[in-house]
């Protein structure tokens with residue numbers, strides 16, 4: 001019995017339900033319930049929130065979220081082998097855990113959630129970045145979520161919080177930092193997982209801002225950031241050539257130098273350029 005909830009330890013759950021990890025599903029499980037409770041706490045007070053969890057697996061983080069008081073957890077899991085283990089957790093926390101079997105990329109969770117909503121997940125590596133980009137680029141802002149607390153490979157986590165001038169700085173940093181506060185809250189070595197992955201991991205906590213940090217048209221900003229970083233070694237006047245006629249004039253009007261490279265441009269600078277190309281009307 002574990003101390004946090006009286007359910008069996010995760011190693012026993014994995015054995016009982018035959019949950020040998022599948023690489024194709026990015027299965028690296030967390031077995032230490034003290035650690036999963038610590039990750040759950042990074043999402044703040046969950047007692048008034050619904051929590052969306054992607055990839056609960058045998059339920060380590062799920063148990064952490066419930067033990068830490070989440071009002072309700074909606075968990076989406078692709079591997080049907082995990083469902084009996086998750087069902088045991090549902091029974092221990094009546095009416096607080098709802099599990100959907102399926103691919104998180106295909107399921108719209110909103111029909112099953114009541115605001116306020118926070119997201120907490122140890123993401124499968126193969127879909128983690130795609131989900132993050134979707135959550136950061138909804139049609140309307142503010143998004144459905146108040147915060148995202150997500151485990152990534154450390155290299156991806158560093159790209160999310162990266163600053164101009166660093167190697168990790170790119171599209172992910174701009175997307176994340178334009179409309180959210182993002183910081184790394186926990187670093188984890190490979191040994192924290194079973195089986196241990198090849199690389200280290202980190203938990204990133206993102207809080208949605210009520211408004212974007214600087215005004216800009218989302219599609220225009222996205223276009224210049226994608227073009228700029230697709231050819232990150234080129235000067236802006238060359239990498240952004242296809243974005244608009246007379247791009248050099250726009251770059252100068254935004255107070256930037258046409259000879260700068262995308263990796264030198266701050267978020268504020270990209271937003272100023274986006275406003276030159278397409279003014280934002282309020």
Ligand code: SAM
Pocket residue numbers: 025026027028029030031054055056057058059060061062076077078079082102103104105121122123124125127
């Ligand atoms: N949350 C568990 C933990 O922390 O131990 C498991 C994390 S493991 C890194 C990723 C989980 O995501 C696995 O259980 C895997 O089966 C599941 N998964 C992989 N691809 C998925 C997808 N497209 N949709 C939903 N779940 C997925």
